[in-house]
Structures are given as structure tokens and as C-alpha cells.
Amino acid sequence: xxxxxxxxxxxxxxxxxxxxxxxxxxxxxxxxxxxxxxxxxxxxxxxxxxxxxxxxxxxxxxxxxxxxxxxxxxxxxxxxxxxxxxxxxxxxxxxxxxxxxxxxxxxxxxxxxxxxxxxxxxxxxxxxxxxxxxxxxxxxxxxxxxxxxxxxxxxxxxxxxxxxxxxxxxxxxxxxxxxxxxxxxxxxxxxxxxxxxxxxxxxxxxxxxxxxxxxxxxxxxxxxxxxxxxxxxxxxxxxxxxxxxxxxxxxxxxxxxxxxxxxxxxxxxxxxxxxxxxxxxxxxxxxxxxxxxxxxxxxxxxxxxxxxxxxxxxxxxxxxxxxxxxxxxxxxxxxxxxxxxxxxxxxxxxxxxxxxxxxxxxxxxxxxxxxxxxxxxxxxxxxxxxxxxxxxxxxxxxxxxxxxxxxxxxxxxxxxxxxxxxxxxxxxxxxxxxxxxxxxxxxxxxxxxxxxxxxxxxxxxxxxxxxxxxxxxxxxxxxxxxxxxxxxxxxxxxxxxxxxxxxxxxxxxxxxxxxxxxxxxxxxxxxxxxxxxxxxxxxxxxxxxxxxxxxxxxxxxxxxxxxxxxx
Amino acid sequence: xxxxxxxxxxxxxxxxxxxxxxxxxxxxxxxxxxxxxxxxxxxxxxxxxxxxxxxxxxxxxxxxxxxxxxxxxxxxxxxxxxxxxxxxxxxxxxxxxxxxxxxxxxxxxxxxxxxxxxxxxxxxxxxxxxxxxxxxxxxxxxxxxxxxxxxxxxxxxxxxxxxxxxxxxxxxxxxxxxxxxxxxxxxxxxxxxxxxxxxxxxxxxxxxxxxxxxxxxxxxxxxxxxxxxxxxxxxxxxxxxxxxxxxxxxxxxxxxxxxxxxxxxxxxxxxxxxxxxxxxxxxxxxxxxxxxxxxxxxxxxxxxxxxxxxxxxxxxxxxxxxxxxx
Numbered sequence: 001x002x003x004x005x006x007x008x009x010x011x012x013x014x015x016x017x018x019x020x021x022x023x024x025x026x027x028x029x030x031x032x033x034x035x036x037x038x039x040x041x042x043x044x045x046x047x048x049x050x051x052x053x054x055x056x057x058x059x060x061x062x063x064x065x066x067x068x069x070x071x072x073x074x075x076x077x078x079x080x081x082x083x084x085x086x087x088x089x090x091x092x093x094x095x096x097x098x099x100x101x102x103x104x105x106x107x108x109x110x111x112x113x114x115x116x117x118x119x120x121x122x123x124x125x126x127x128x129x130x131x132x133x134x135x136x137x138x139x140x141x142x143x144x145x146x147x148x149x150x151x152x153x154x155x156x157x158x159x160x161x162x163x164x165x166x167x168x169x170x171x172x173x174x175x176x177x178x179x180x181x182x183x184x185x186x187x188x189x190x191x192x193x194x195x196x197x198x199x200x201x202x203x204x205x206x207x208x209x210x211x212x213x214x215x216x217x218x219x220x221x222x223x224x225x226x227x228x229x230x231x232x233x234x235x236x237x238x239x240x241x242x243x244x245x246x247x248x249x250x251x252x253x254x255x256x257x258x259x260x261x262x263x264x265x266x267x268x269x270x271x272x273x274x275x276x277x278x279x280x281x282x283x284x285x286x287x288x289x290x291x292x293x294x295x296x297x298x299x300x301x302x303x304x305x306x307x308x309x310x311x312x313x314x315x316x317x318x319x320x321x322x323x324x325x326x327x328x329x330x331x332x333x334x335x336x337x338x339x340x341x342x343x344x345x346x347x348x349x350x351x352x353x354x355x356x357x358x359x360x361x362x363x364x365x366x367x368x369x370x371x372x373x374x375x376x377x378x379x380x381x382x383x384x385x386x387x388x389x390x391x392x393x394x395x396x397x398x399x400x401x402x403x404x405x406x407x408x409x410x411x412x413x414x415x416x417x418x419x420x421x422x423x424x425x426x427x428x429x430x431x432x433x434x435x436x437x438x439x440x441x442x443x444x445x446x447x448x449x450x451x452x453x454x455x456x457x458x459x460x461x462x463x464x465x466x467x468x469x470x471x472x473x474x475x476x477x478x479x480x481x482x483x484x485x486x487x488x489x490x491x492x493x494x495x496x497x498x499x500x501x502x503x504x505x506x507x508x509x510x511x512x513x514x515x516x517x518x519x520x521x522x523x524x525x526x527x528x529x530x531x532x533x534x535x536x537x538x539x540x541x542x543x544x545x546x547x548x549x550x551x552x553x554x555x556x557x558x559x560x561x562x563x564x565x566x567x
Numbered sequence: 568x569x570x571x572x573x574x575x576x577x578x579x580x581x582x583x584x585x586x587x588x589x590x591x592x593x594x595x596x597x598x599x600x601x602x603x604x605x606x607x608x609x610x611x612x613x614x615x616x617x618x619x620x621x622x623x624x625x626x627x628x629x630x631x632x633x634x635x636x637x638x639x640x641x642x643x644x645x646x647x648x649x650x651x652x653x654x655x656x657x658x659x660x661x662x663x664x665x666x667x668x669x670x671x672x673x674x675x676x677x678x679x680x681x682x683x684x685x686x687x688x689x690x691x692x693x694x695x696x697x698x699x700x701x702x703x704x705x706x707x708x709x710x711x712x713x714x715x716x717x718x719x720x721x722x723x724x725x726x727x728x729x730x731x732x733x734x735x736x737x738x739x740x741x742x743x744x745x746x747x748x749x750x751x752x753x754x755x756x757x758x759x760x761x762x763x764x765x766x767x768x769x770x771x772x773x774x775x776x777x778x779x780x781x782x783x784x785x786x787x788x789x790x791x792x793x794x795x796x797x798x799x800x801x802x803x804x805x806x807x808x809x810x811x812x813x814x815x816x817x818x819x820x821x822x823x824x825x826x827x828x829x830x831x832x833x834x835x836x837x838x839x840x841x842x843x844x845x846x847x848x849x850x851x852x853x854x855x856x857x858x859x860x861x862x863x864x865x866x867x868x869x870x871x872x873x874x875x876x877x878x879x880x881x882x883x884x885x886x887x888x889x890x891x892x893x
Contacts, residue, residue, distance in 0.1 A: 042655045210661065
């Protein structure tokens with residue numbers, strides 16, 4: 001009985017994915033992990049570029065003051081081991097972990113923090129400046145002593161210190177000359193000698209061969225230790241092979257040439273990967289439910305106001321009718337091959353902190369869809385199967401999407417069939433990515449189907465989407481003043497939640513914002529894919545996260561055991 | 568051909584090649600500029616307007632297309648081909664390295680394709696029986712296979728069997744290798760992309776050689792040679808085979824040029840860091856100066872290839888030499 005209880009307890013402990021190693025996983029120090037990169041890094045300086053390759057390398061090479069755990073979404077102490085905040089939430093005093101050194105052996109102090117934050121705020125080339133703005137003013141930073149940093153926000157900020165997760169710490173002794181010379185934008189470019197790229201991350205840059213690979217070695221001065229006191233990272237080396245083609249990337253994983261893929265798998269790859277998992281060659285890990293797809297119309301009155309169709313496109317009943325016309329369960333089955341969940345808003349269930357399950361829903365109901373269209377004067381008056389308004393304007397639209405994406409092209413096919421049943425015609429035009437974006441930015445389209453990715457799980461980190469003035473408010477970008485009353489309300493709710501310190505109150509306000517969006521449906525969401533990553537069976541300590549990088553975000557705690565397996 | 572005539576002919580070809588390079592790179596620049604979408608799409612769908620504007624200004628995209636071309640041409644005349652947005656490196660350096668990698672691959676593939684294709688072509692064109700029939704069928708299959716499929720098939724075979732690395736130009740551990748070991752490592756990585764490039768090419772050469780040799784064997788001069796008592800083997804290798812090479816040389820130059828300017832499908836799938844893959848990635852990202860640089864280098868290789876082919880043809884065919892002299 002006692003044995004059963006102990007066994008049961010162990011099983012319970014090992015079933016969690018909270019970052020603890022399972023009972024069967026053993027840590028082996030040393031070894032090399034080979035991953036893949038599908039895009040080249042443009043620079044080693046994350047402050048001046050947000051491209052995927054640079055961002056991944058930044059995770060491996062640089063430390064931050066605090067870290068958002070990609071599995072739990074909780075804020076964790078990192079280079080700042082503790083902090084205190086004043087009750088008004090404006091002043092935060094951070095205490096740095098003592099004894100931390102840069103990878104070249106120089107001490108890490110508050111002067112480096114000051115340098116990093118001020119550079120991110122003030123440098124013209126910085127792409128992170130907006131993260132350090134509060135109440136329209138830059139966050140004030142000071143360093144009263146070598147181990148303390150004080151941040152003063154001009155206005156209350158809901159995310160508070162979470163914004164620091166984005167800002168890498170940079171070595172003042174290496175980069176202050178470039179900043180003083182006004183050359184920070186070009187500093188740490190891909191031609192910089194690897195030894196000059198100094199960091200507090202778990203790895204250091206050994207070599208970058210464009211088109212071939214990036215080699216990273218263990219940082220001998222890394223400051224983190226495992227719970228048992230062992231020095232981290234466990235791995236001696238990470239090699240990131242540059243493999244632009246996803247098919248070739250998967251074949252390399254299957255052959256045992258690499259240990260993990262860069263991103264989530266495509267739905268069409270799940271079956272073959274599951275077979276390999278059954279044979280013990282790879283392991284599939286569920287990363288979570290990612291961002292939902294979206295269908296939206298250009299709702300910019302300045303551009304579309306003279307289009308006779310705008311009279312009904314701008315009515316929420318029209319968009320609600322489309323939402324009713326689509327069977328989301330069937331959509332998830334067909335488009336994402338069953339690996340998706342139906343959704344009713346832009347925040348997917350994978351974002352456990354901010355997802356609201358109580359949004360208005362539009363169940364599959366063709367009769368209701370037709371009734372909604374009739375309410376706004378759209379009927380099939382000439383019997384050609386397409387509804388028209390009283391002036392004879394047909395509800396016929398071009399629908400653009402990205403060419404070459406399996407789910408995207410399947411999605412537009414399903415949508416075309418679904419809306420045809422209620423009398424709306426979509427002429428589908430898959431476009432090359434750049435062309436699609438150009439048309440989107442110029443509002444030179446009727447409707448778009450794509451999966452916009454968010455940069456932050458916290459809504460205060462995605463103000464560009466929620467605010468009508470935002471550059472990601474995609475149905476009507478960067479409005480000077482809100483075009484509709486509901487967008488005015490949405491702006492107010494968004495600003496309020498971003499400036500609220502009480503997290504419960506923030507959640508309540510954000511739920512209202514989500515509800516408002518779901519009622520007005522400027523973008524219609526159908527399904528959010530359940531995403532999986534794959535890694536070799538020899539990789540130990542994987543704690544998957546839904547955001548990029550899904551596995552390597554936790555690189556200092558990964559280890560490898562045994563040789564690579566060949567199928 | 569007298570030397571002065573040959574020198575004049577080569578000079579004219581070099582001049583034409585220079586025009587080809589300027590034309591190809593300018594056309595690539597203009598087409599990339601005029602095609603829908605531009606480099607700012609790489610900033611993502613929701614980039615801020617000032618970021619987009621700064622990037623467009625950095626690449627002269629805020630100026631009219633002719634003005635952009637003039638600025639680029641002016642810099643290119645001073646051997647400054649601009650900077651790649653994708654790699655944040657000078658285009659000249661990127662293209663130079665990729666061209667060397669492509670040349671290594673193309674030379675290996677061309678050598679293999681020539682040796683295998685021509686020898687099997689002579690065999691199938693000269694004799695009958697089961698073996699030539701099997702070779703003919705295999706050639707037809709290889710010629711019909713799209714490069715994408717062939718590359719994926721070979722990567723799959725490599726992945727399943729482990730006979731050779733499943734892609735790349737060197738191993739992950741190459742960073743620690745001495746020069747000699749590094750070279751051996753590169754040679755170990757050559758078979759996959761080389762086979763992917765060489766097999767269809769060998770099949771094409773086999774088909775051409777087979778038809779050419781069969782046709783030459785029916786020529787009266789070989790009947791006369793046989794009547795004079797020349798042995799079958801000597802007639803084949805000394806008389807028929809050189810004569811059969813003329814039509815092959817006519818297409819060989821184009822083959823060399825095409826190979827050297829990079830096969831993007833093979834390089835992309837097998838992760839070979841060559842010119843074709845670089846061009847493809849540059850085109851996808853609308854990395855305008857990198858596209859122009861790759862096109863210029865590709866045109867240089869094409870010109871070299873066709874020049875070599877023409878020189879070979881002139882060396883083999885007296886009628887061509889006479890035409891040049893005239």
C-alpha cells in the first residue's frame with residue numbers, strides 16, 4: 001500500500017510540465033545540441049532588430065533583469081534577484097544578483113543596466129523604445145549603487161516590470177564607444193568578431209557562418225545554478241544549422257542529424273511525427289494553443305467609403321452573419337486537420353491568463369445568418385445565389401491570403417464554401433507574402449484571411465492591436481480618431497486596463513474589451529491551432545512554451561543523454 | 568583559326584558578356600522594385616510607419632525607380648554593390664562567398680554528369696540489348712523528375728540510410744576541424760547535392776550523346792572507314808565520338824552556365840549555401856541589392872559557360888572555325 005502511494009505520488013509529480021524533470025529523465029553534463037534556424041540573424045543586437053533569428057540568439061546570449069516564464073507566464077527574478085514597488089506602482093527598486101559577470105569576466109553592475117535601458121530608450125535605431133514609455137514619457141532610470149537600480153514610471157503601468165523581459169542587458173564596457181560615436185545601429189552586426197559579443201546569457205557566440213550555422217559555446221561565467229546547486233547550462237554547445245526549407249528541416253530531425261526544429265510543426269506533419277514518436281525516435285510536445293486565424297474586411301471609411309458595398313460591410317450584422325455561416329468544428333477539422341479549437345475572439349485559450357471563455361458566440365446557423373443579412377437589406381433578389389442590397393450591389397468580395405501556406409489556402413476554400421451557402425461570394429486570391437502586406441497596409445483589399453501573431457501575452461504589451469491608433473489594429477490601421485463609437489469605448493477600456501495595477505480589476509476590464517470586440521466583430525476568428533514541437537528523444541529538460549522560441553527559451557536547463565538515434 | 572581572329576572573337580564575346588551582366592542585374596533590380604511588395608514587408612504586417620519609412624529610405628525605395636537604378640549603378644561602377652537587408656552585410660562579400668560554394672558544387676556535378684552521361688550515351692547509342700534499354704528508361708525517368716522531387720528524394724534516402732549527410736556543406740563540428748579535416752568533411756557533404764544536380768544532367772547528356780552517336784554511325788565517312796579496314800572500336804572512339812560531340816557542345820555551354828549560376832531548388836532543399844539559394848532568399852525578402860548582385864554573378868557565370876561551350880565547339884568543329892574567320 002505504501003509502495004502504491006509512493007508510486008502514485010511519483011507518477012503525479014512526473015506528469016506535470018512545470019519545468020521539473022520527470023523521474024525517467026536524467027541530467028548528463030556536457031554534450032552538444034543541434035537545432036535548426038530557418039531564418040538568418042540580421043544582427044546580434046536585439047535592441048535594433050526584432051527579427052526571429054536575432055531574437056532567438058538574444059535569448060541564448062543575453063540576460064534580462066526579469067524573465068517571463070514561457071510555460072507559466074509568471075514573472076521571475078533573473079539578473080534582478082528581488083525588487084520592491086511603491087503602492088502607487090510608479091517606483092520600482094530592483095536589487096541585482098551579486099557576483100554576476102559578463103562572459104568576458106567583467107563584473108555586471110547597475111551601470112550596465114543604466115546603459116542598457118537608456119540605450120533602448122534613447123537610441124534612434126532602437127526598436128524597443130516604446131516598451132519603456134509610460135504615460136507618454138520614457139521610464140526614468142537611476143542607479144544609486146552598483147547593485148541597485150530604480151525605475152520610475154510616469155504613470156501607473158499594468159504590466160509594470162514585465163516590460164523588462166524584452167530588454168536585453170548590454171555590456172557598457174563593450175558598446176559605450178559605439179553609442180558615443182552614434183554608431184550603435186551598426187554595432188554587433190553579423191561581421192562583429194564573436195569574442196566581442198559579450199553577454200550574461202547561458203551561451204557565448206563561437207562562430208557564425210552565413211547560410212550555414214551559428215555555433216554557441218557554454219558561457220564559463222554563467223551565473224545561474226540548478227536547484228541542486230549544479231552549474232548551468234548543462235550543455236557545452238548549441239549548434240543552430242541554417243535550414244531554410246521546413247521539409248528538409250523535418251527530415252534532418254527524423255534522421256537524427258538535429259535535435260529539434262525551430263518552430264511549431266505544420267498540421268500536415270503531425271501524423272508522420274507521431275509514428276516516429278511511437279518508434280522512440282522523436283518526442284512530440286504540445287506547445288499550447290496558438291493565435292487564432294482571422295478574417296477581416298478593410299473598414300477604413302476614408303478608403304472604402306465610396307464603395308457601395310461598404311454600406312453593408314460596416315454593419316456588424318453582416319460580419320455576424322459570416323460568423324454564423326461557418327461551422328467552426330468542421331473548420332478546425334478541415335483546416336487544421338483536427339488539431340485546433342474553435343474560438344470567438346483574438347485571445348486564444350493558450351493565453352491562460354487573459355483568455356475569456358464568456359464571449360458572445362455565433363453558433364453555426366445558416367438560417368440565422370440569412371436572417372441577419374435580410375435585416376440589413378441583403379437578399380438574393382435576382383436568384384443568382386448572391387445577396388444584393390436594394391440598389392443591386394452584390395455581396396461579392398475578393399479574399400486575399402498568403403500563398404503557399406497549407407492551412408491558409410485550405411481555410412479560404414472552406415470559408416468560400418461556407419459563405420456561399422448564405423449568399424456571399426468570395427473570390428480567393430492567394431498572394432505572395434510581401435504583396436499581401438503591401439495591400440494590407442494600403443487598405444487595397446476587400447477581405448483578408450491570415451493568422452496575425454501577437455508579440456506579448458499581456459494585452460498591455462499589445463496596445464497596437466487594441467487601440468484604434470495602433471499599427472496592428474488591422475481592420476482600420478492607425479486611426480487619427482476612433483472611427484466608431486465602439487472603438488472609442490475599446491480605446492478607453494484598453495487605456496484603463498493598461499494603467500491599472502490591481503490585476504483582478506485589469507482582468508475584468510480586459511474581459512469587457514474582449515466582449516466589445518466579439519460583439520462588433522471587426523475581425524472574425526474561427527479556430528486556434530493546437531501546436532506541437534518536436535525534438536529528439538535524447539533531449540532532456542524540455543519545458544515547452546507557446547511563444548517563440550518554444551523550447552530554447554529554457555536552454556540553460558536542457559541537456560542531452562546518449563547518442564542520436566537513427567530511425 | 569588564326570590567333571588575331573580568335574582574340575577578336577573572344578573580345579567581342581567578353582563585351583557581350585559585360586552587356587549581359589549589366590542588363591541582367593539592372594533588370595533584376597527593376598523587376599524587384601516594380602513587383603508588388605517591398606523589403607519593408609520583412610518588418611512584419613504591423614510595423615510602425617516611421618520604421619517602414621526609415622527602411623525604405625535606407626534602400627532608396629523612397630526615390631523614383633530610375634533614380635534608384637542610377638544611384639545603384641553609380642555605386643556598382645565603384646564595386647560597391649550595396650548592403651543586404653537580410654544579412655546586414657555587403658552584397659559583394661555575400662555573393663562572392665556563395666559563388667565559390669556554387670562553383671564547388673557545379674564543378675563536381677558537371678564532372679560526374681559528363682563522365683557518366685557521355686559514356687552511357689555512347690553505350691546506348693552504339694549497341695542494343697537489355698542494358699542499353701534499362702539505361703534509356705532510367706534516363707527518361709531522371710529527365711522527367713522535377714529537381715524538387717529529386718532533391719527531397721535524395722535527402723530522404725540520406726536521412727533513412729545515413730550513407731551521406733542529409734544536407735549542409737559541412738558538419739556541425741566543422742568549427743573545431745583543421746583545414747584538411749574540414750576539406751574532407753566538405754567532400755563528405757558533396758554527394759547529396761552533387762547527385763541531385765548531376766543525375767538529371769547526366770540523363771540529358773546520355774540522351775543527347777546516344778542520339779548523336781547513333782546518327783554519326785550512319786554517316787558515309789564511317790562506312791568508308793570500315794571499308795578501308797578501320798576496326799570498329801577505333802572507328803567509334805577516333806572518328807564517330809568526336810564528330811558526335813558537336814551537338815552536345817552546343818548545349819554544354821548553357822549547362823555550365825546554368826549550373827554555375829546556381830540551382831536554387833537543389834541548394835535550398837539540401838541547405839547548400841550557394842548562389843541559387845541566396846538569390847531565392849533575396850527574392851522572397853525583396854532584398855533588392857542582393858537580388859541584383861546575385862543576378863549579376865549568375866550572368867557572369869552564364870557568360871563564362873557559354874563562352875567555354877563556344878570555344879569547345881570551335882575547337883571541335885572546323886565549320887564553326889571557318890564561320891568565325893569569315
